[in-house]
Amino acid sequence: MSLLDTHQSQVKQAFFVTGTDTEVGKTFVSCALLAACADAGLSTAAYKPVSAGCDLTPNGLRNEDALLLQQASNIALAYNEVNPIAFEEPIAPHLACAKLVAMDKGKPIELSAIHKGFNALVAKQADVLLVEGAGGWRLPLGQNNNGQEQFLSDFAIAENLPVILVVGMRLGCVNHALLTAQAIARDGLKIAGWVANMLEPDMPFLEENIQSLQQLLTAPLLARLPKAHSPESVKASFKLHQLGLTM
């Protein structure tokens, strides 16, 4: 029985949300999907295992993505349950981590800690659990104690999570989307679907680019999100039955 099967007995469905790059709308799309699930009467939780770019507050580091995901979840979650590994600098997390380790102010990122946080959220038994990556699919986490390079995708692979791919619609996204989809498939995971996030409404041939991706990506197009003032305002873009969340 795969890890996911074990987990699925406790959650209706967990998804790993990745994107064609950083800043393409993983958080925005995740919050919109969480709102759509809540409207459908589903209980929701979210996880941002690794964050970089945080404010230092009296309660500790706080990442904007993680706060938005915490707020968009309708199961009450403590901040550290949502985001157990946080770095202050808005840079690649493995570099932020290496800097702290070099100054003896931190320790290497451990995949086991990411799995532990995931298992704790699975135990909350939400109908839907969204895990947001950081940057793109192959996010480095630095070396483990055996000197092996680790990636956040290793976590998704080990948990056998279906993946939602957020494509930031801008020139160059077709290549990024196809390379990401290819890597996910070669990693043995299923893409549950992809989202056309229309960050740049005036992108030339926007429709033609979306149609090209529909032809070139085998996974279904889950939603076309327009540039909007809030994730809540575009939650109706999702058809939850495509994700097996409603009949």
Ligand SMILES: Nc1ncnc2c1ncn2[C@@H]1O[C@H](COP(=O)(O)OP(=O)(O)OP(=O)(O)O)[C@@H](O)[C@H]1O
């Ligand atoms: N469809 C949209 N309409 C309006 N604003 C959007 C939309 N999608 C994303 N944004 C905005 O663009 C910025 C980047 O989006 P977001 O933070 O979701 O990207 P991300 O992929 O999660 O980035 P990161 O890699 O840092 O996690 C944010 O300010 C977000 O609010």
Ligand SMILES: C[C@H](N)[C@H](N)CCCCCC(=O)O
């Ligand atoms: C700081 C930024 N907003 C993201 N949270 C982290 C992006 C990491 C990108 C790593 C890479 O270059 O692929």
Ligand SMILES: [Mg+2]
């Ligand atoms: Mg984000």
